[in-house]
Amino acid sequence: MSTLKITNGRIIDPANQRDEIADLWIRDGVIVDDATSAHETIDAKGLVVAPGLIDLHVHFREPGQSHKETIGTGTAAAAKGGFTSVVCMPNTNPVADNPSTISWIHERANDMAQVNVFCTGAITKGLKGEELAPVASMKKAGIVAITDDGHCVQNNEVMRRALEYARMFDLPLLDHCQDYGIVGDGIMHEGEWSVRLGLPGWPRIGEELIVMRNIMLAELCDSPIHCQHLTSGGSIRLIREAKARGVKISGEVCPHHIALTDESLKGYDSNYKMNPPLRTEWDIDLLIGGIADGTIDILASDHAPHAPYEKEVELDHAPFGILGLETEFAIFCDVLVHKRGAIDLPRLVEMLTINPAKLLRLDRGTLSVGAPADVTLLDPDAEWTYDLTETASPSRNSPFHGHTFKGRAVRTIVAGKSVWAL
Amino acid sequence: MTTPVTWTRKDLVALDALSSDEITLLLDTAKAFKGVGQRTLKKVPALRGKTLVNFFVEPSTRTRTSFELAAHRLSADVVNIAATASSLQKGETLKDTALNLQALLADIIVLRHSSAGAAQFLAERLQASVINAGDGSHEHPTQGLLDVFTMRERFGDLAGLKVAIVGDILFSRVARSNVHALVKLGADVTLVGPTTLVPRSLESLGAKVTHRIDDVLESAQVINLLRIQHERQRKEYFPSLGEYTSLFGLTKARAARIRPDCLVMHPGPINRGVEIDSDVADGPNNVILEQVTNGLAVRMAVLYLCAGNAGAAV
Ligand SMILES: [Zn+2]
Ligand SMILES: [Zn+2]
Numbered sequence: 001m002s003t004l005k006i007t008n009g010r011i012i013d014p015a016n017q018r019d020e021i022a023d024l025w026i027r028d029g030v031i032v033d034d035a036t037s038a039h040e041t042i043d044a045k046g047l048v049v050a051p052g053l054i055d056l057h058v059h060f061r062e063p064g065q066s067h068k069e070t071i072g073t074g075t076a077a078a079a080k081g082g083f084t085s086v087v088c089m090p091n092t093n094p095v096a097d098n099p100s101t102i103s104w105i106h107e108r109a110n111d112m113a114q115v116n117v118f119c120t121g122a123i124t125k126g127l128k129g130e131e132l133a134p135v136a137s138m139k140k141a142g143i144v145a146i147t148d149d150g151h152c153v154q155n156n157e158v159m160r161r162a163l164e165y166a167r168m169f170d171l172p173l174l175d176h177c178q179d180y181g182i183v184g185d186g187i188m189h190e191g192e193w194s195v196r197l198g199l200p201g202w203p204r205i206g207e208e209l210i211v212m213r214n215i216m217l218a219e220l221c222d223s224p225i226h227c228q229h230l231t232s233g234g235s236i237r238l239i240r241e242a243k244a245r246g247v248k249i250s251g252e253v254c255p256h257h258i259a260l261t262d263e264s265l266k267g268y269d270s271n272y273k274m275n276p277p278l279r280t281e282w283d284i285d286l287l288i289g290g291i292a293d294g295t296i297d298i299l300a301s302d303h304a305p306h307a308p309y310e311k312e313v314e315l316d317h318a319p320f321g322i323l324g325l326e327t328e329f330a331i332f333c334d335v336l337v338h339k340r341g342a343i344d345l346p347r348l349v350e351m352l353t354i355n356p357a358k359l360l361r362l363d364r365g366t367l368s369v370g371a372p373a374d375v376t377l378l379d380p381d382a383e384w385t386y387d388l389t390e391t392a393s394p395s396r397n398s399p400f401h402g403h404t405f406k407g408r409a410v411r412t413i414v415a416g417k418s419v420w421a422l
Numbered sequence: 423m424t425t426p427v428t429w430t431r432k433d434l435v436a437l438d439a440l441s442s443d444e445i446t447l448l449l450d451t452a453k454a455f456k457g458v459g460q461r462t463l464k465k466v467p468a469l470r471g472k473t474l475v476n477f478f479v480e481p482s483t484r485t486r487t488s489f490e491l492a493a494h495r496l497s498a499d500v501v502n503i504a505a506t507a508s509s510l511q512k513g514e515t516l517k518d519t520a521l522n523l524q525a526l527l528a529d530i531i532v533l534r535h536s537s538a539g540a541a542q543f544l545a546e547r548l549q550a551s552v553i554n555a556g557d558g559s560h561e562h563p564t565q566g567l568l569d570v571f572t573m574r575e576r577f578g579d580l581a582g583l584k585v586a587i588v589g590d591i592l593f594s595r596v597a598r599s600n601v602h603a604l605v606k607l608g609a610d611v612t613l614v615g616p617t618t619l620v621p622r623s624l625e626s627l628g629a630k631v632t633h634r635i636d637d638v639l640e641s642a643q644v645i646n647l648l649r650i651q652h653e654r655q656r657k658e659y660f661p662s663l664g665e666y667t668s669l670f671g672l673t674k675a676r677a678a679r680i681r682p683d684c685l686v687m688h689p690g691p692i693n694r695g696v697e698i699d700s701d702v703a704d705g706p707n708n709v710i711l712e713q714v715t716n717g718l719a720v721r722m723a724v725l726y727l728c729a730g731n732a733g734a735a736v
Contacts, residue, residue, distance in 0.1 A: 192626040196438065198538040198560030198595060268539030313515055314537035316558070 002039050003027045004416055006375065009044025013051060014350035015357075015366035024049055026373040029415035033369050044377055047410060050349045051365050052084025052115075052374030053329060056356040057149070057174075057228055057252065057300035059321070060086075060117075062108060063101065064093025068395050069305040071105070072112035074325075076392035077303070079420035081325040082409025084374035085116040085364050086303075087356075090127070091150035097122035097133040099141035106142060114419045115412070116374070118362065120145045120174065123162045127151040132162055139169045144360045147174035149228060152210060154180055160217055167223045172359055174226045177210035177235070178276065187316060189262040189277045197265060199315070202277045204232035211235045215242040215249050224248035226359060229302045231257045231276040233286030240295040250359065252298040253291060255331035256322060258284050260399065270311045270318035271399040274304075288335075291351075292342040298359060299351045301328040305395035323398040327386050329378070331400070333407025337380065345380055377411040384408050429727040433545040433552040436561045437602040445603055449571050451723035452716070458495060459718060468730045469498035472529040478555070479505040479516075479535045484690060485555050485565075488714070489532045492721035496730070498530070520544050530729045533557070551729040559593045564724055565689055566599025568717040570607065572709055573644055575716070576685055581608035586638035588614040588670055589648030589697060590659075591624055596689045597648055601627050612638050615670060618659040635670050639679050646687040647672060647697040663696050670697075677702040685709050 004026040012019050025032045060074035061067075069077075078086050088105065090096035096105065102119050109117035121138035123146045125131045135146060146166055152175065153159045159175075166173050183206035188194050190201025207230070214225040215238060230236065230251045242249050261280055264272040272278060290296040304321025311318050329352070336342045343351075357365030364374055388401040411421040427443040437445065458466055474493040476486050481504065493500045503523075516535075523531055530551045533541050538558035545552040556562040570580070577583055585604055591597045591613045604611045605628040612630040613620050614637070624631055632638065638645070652663050660666055667673070672686065677699065680686075686698070686707040694700040703710070 190623075192623055195592070195621070195623045195626065196598075198558055198593075198598060200559075268542050309515070312517055314535070314543060315539045316537045 002416070003037065004373075005038035005041045006044050006049055006377075007041055009047050009049035009377065011049045011367065012346050012349045013367040014346055015051065015354040016368055018367070019346050024367065024375065026375070026416045029373050029417070031367055031369055031371050031373050042377075042411070046379070048345065048349070048378040048380060050376050050378055051353040051367050052412070052414065053082045053352045053376050053409070054085040054356045054362065054365055055083050055301050055303070055325060055328065055352075056087040056298065056360060057089065058086045058303040058325065059089050059091065059305065061305060062092060063104060068307050069393055070112065071108050071117060072114075073393050074303070074305070075109075075113040075115045075117060077323070077325045079114045079412045080392050081327070082329050082376040082378065082412055083115055083325060084376060084412060084414045085118060085362065086325075087118045087120060087144060087360065089147065089149040090120050090122040095122055095126050096120070097125050097127070099134070099137040102138055102141040102143055115414050116364070118144045118360065120147050120149075122146065123148045123153055123173065124158065129153045129155055129158060132158070132165060135165055135169060135171065139171060143171070144362065145172040145174050147176065147228070149174065149176045152176050152178040152180070156213060156217070159213070160221065163217055163221045163223050163225065167221070170361070172224060172226055174228050175210065175214055176228050177207045177214065177230070179206045179209045182206040182209065187273060187277070188265050189279045191262060191280060193262045193265060197268070199265070202275070204234050204279065204283070207232045207276055208234045208238060211238050215239070215247055218249050219247045222248065224250065226298075227251040229254045229257065229276060229300070230287065230296070231279050231283060233283040236286045236290035236295055240290065240293070243295060250298065251290075251296050252300045253287050253296050254300055254302045255324060255328050256399070258287050258335050259331050264399065268315045269399070270313070270315055271322060271397055273315060273318055273320055274322055275320035288340055288342045291336060297351055297355045299332055300356070301325050305393050306397045307394070308396050311397050321397070323391065323393055323395060326391060327398065327400045327405070330384070330386070330405035330408050333380055334405040338406050373413065373416040375413040376409050378407070379410050380407045382406070382408050382410070432728060433541070434563050434724050434728055435541045435545050435552065435554045437563045437566050437599045438561065440606070442606040445567070445570070445606055448567055448720070448723055448727065449574055451727060452567070452571055452719040455722040455726070456716070456719035458722070459715070464495055465497055466495065467497045468726050469493065469496035472498045472729060473527060474498045474500050474530040474532060474725070475523050475528040476500065476502045476532045477523065477534070478503070479533070479540075480556070481505065482534055482556065484714075485534060488717045489553075489555060489721050492718050492725060495718070496722055496725055498725070501528070516540060516543065517547060520548055524548050524550055530725060553724060553728065556595050558595065560595050561599045561602075562595040563599050564717065564721050565596045566603045567724070568713055568720040569600050569646060569687060569689070570603045571716045571720050572687065572713050573685065576709075577643065580604065583609040583644065584612070584642050585609050585644040585646065586612045586614050586642040587646045587648065588635060588672075589650055590619045591615055591648070592619045592621060594648050598627070600646060601629050605629065612642070614638055616660050616666070635676065639676055640681065642684055643681065644685045644687060645672065645680065649689065649691065650693060650696055667696055672698045672702055674699050674701060677705065677707075680707065687713060690714070
């Protein structure tokens with residue numbers, strides 16, 4: 001029996017509407033009421049004691065592309081960012097569209113992972129958008145949601161049946177919203193900068209059309225759809241209006257989409273190339289407005305590692321995506337809490353803990369007595385500078401190297417054990 | 423008078439990045455070099471001992487030849503490398519290929535590439551001067567300069583000059599370089615073409631946009647017709663070349679309405695009967711061959727300023 005006491009911290013546990021200076025007790029990896037003596041004590045004076053942060057949108061590159069990231073390095077990056085649970089996207093090689101690949105990932109996580117790893121399964125076989133993947137057997141293998149992320153099911157009938165079918169298993173459906181016909185070979189936001197740079201545009205409506213489609217299907221089937229990594233101000237308006245009508249639709253926002261604009265691409269640096277793309281100040285204002293008024297209640301990184309040699313090519317040949325886990329909390333805290341005052345710290349913690357846990361029915365995201373003792377200690381006022389040379393990932397594709405943020409995670413505890421501390 | 427400008431750039435990647443003074447310096451230098459072409463001995467020693475590599479990942483005989491001749495006139499050694507012969511086809515990256523060229527002690531790399539930003543990419547990574555000879559739909563700065571040079575020879579000061587650029591602006595690197603140079607020099611630029619290829623967002627470059635050629639026909643002092651490459655374009659931008667010509671082609675009937683002193687320009691090669699009627703292309707307004715001659719002078723100026731020995735005699 002081992003007992004850990006975290007003392008003097010400000011406990012923020014939105015799942016229980018708790019926000020107070022108090023002690024937190026952990027025994028044998030579980031949160032407990034109190035205990036008389038502790039084997040170990042952590043003094044959290046001046047720090048926030050939060051439920052372990054959850055990122056429901058990460059790309060670890062196993063199986064298939066372990067030169068970019070492994071479950072070991074990816075979860076180390078997660079721990080450095082304060083995350084105790086991550087949810088992996090299925091666009092691996094082979095695609096996680098079958099129970100044996102899902103089981104392989106779980107086994108690998110058991111051996112290598114520093115934080116909890118949850119899996120999603122593909123909606124369609126091979127992410128091709130044509131035939132449904134074996135949802136029932138993947139559910140048995142332990143998936144927590146289905147998504148074709150990286151791809152988007154274009155056929156509305158296939159999407160409708162996927163949504164209906166997933167409901168039998170109480171599996172949430174997540175969607176990367178991209179209309180292929182409209183977006184074509186677009187690689188950046190369509191607007192002044194795409195015109196200046198001579199790069200093919202990826203217009204907002206390429207996202208909004210699918211968000212609208214998803215709203216209509218969610219309404220038709222009375223089943224929830226979660227729209228991943230939203231970038232367009234127009235998408236926020238659509239979701240706000242649909243939610244007000246009671247449609248089961250939700251959305252998430254990523255740090256880079258509220259911290260950077262399309263103008264960043266003016267030097268043709270592939271570290272600013274992502275899908276969906278960086279947009280404009282207008283979009284950022286609406287995204288943050290959506291976060292402030294509750295239209296958006298989940299935040300995520302879309303952590304997407306790529307090896308340096310893959311990114312150091314002509315911009316149109318470079319892959320989409322950037323690293324995210326190590327800077328995620330810092331950017332959200334810096335932009336949303338400090339700079340824009342859009343939300344307060346308890347709300348930020350809620351969006352990174354109990355809200356994603358609720359969406360994916362994870363038994364995490366809370367400091368309730370009896371819950372697994374996943375805890376993150378946060379210093380919301382710490383100023384620090386991100387240094388890519390110290391990243392846990394073998395990849396280096398972050399545009400935030402050298403950026404200074406206010407707010408960071410300082411210790412990550414999974415099942416009562418510190419897996420990372422500053 | 424303004425203070426004299428000195429050229430401090432190693433590369434020429436985009437006219438968007440240049441000041442009006444820098445553009446003027448390039449054009450003035452080109453004017454001096456045009457004189458060299460009229461001498462019996464068409465050579466100056468400005469780049470003697472230097473090596474220029476024409477690295478054309480996307481083929482273009484005209485531009486490559488023009489750079490080659492310009493380099494010879496400056497006494498540089500020239501190596502031509504085409505994409506088919508290069509190792510890019512064997513999977514070597516652009517960066518590796520360029521580092522190899524640098525290891526061969528190339529002083530200047532003239533790059534033509536189908537990816538926007540490719541010249542910038544190399545310029546940031548190499549000590550050699552990188553001259554953009556066209557990067558995807560981004561810019562073609564020497565073409566922009568030679569167009570502006572040709573207009574300046576005819577009209578002098580470009581402030582207030584009414585220039586219409588007609589055609590596929592969205593995908594045209596020539597159009598972009600033209601617009602940047604002309605706007606910086608104070609010209610009044612109107613972009614003309616179908617709504618699909620001339621979106622309103624182009625106004626952010628400082629030009630006007632119209633979708634009716636009638637709007638510019640009688641007022642334009644320069645009409646620059648871009649090459650339409652329907653075969654290379656996604657078909658949804660406009661239905662057919664015939665329809666394009668009926669809406670935007672400089673037909674005989676339209677040519678009868680242009681100003682007598684209007685310059686008709688084209689970056690070549692011309693699609694006779696598409697952008698321009700064959701007779702009009704051979705008519706008195708066209709300066710298409712002058713453009714080619716001026717291209718040589720402009721490229722000499724660019725090579726000289728970016729890579730020349732300071733103080734070498736022109
Ligand atoms: Zn995605
Ligand atoms: Zn993703």
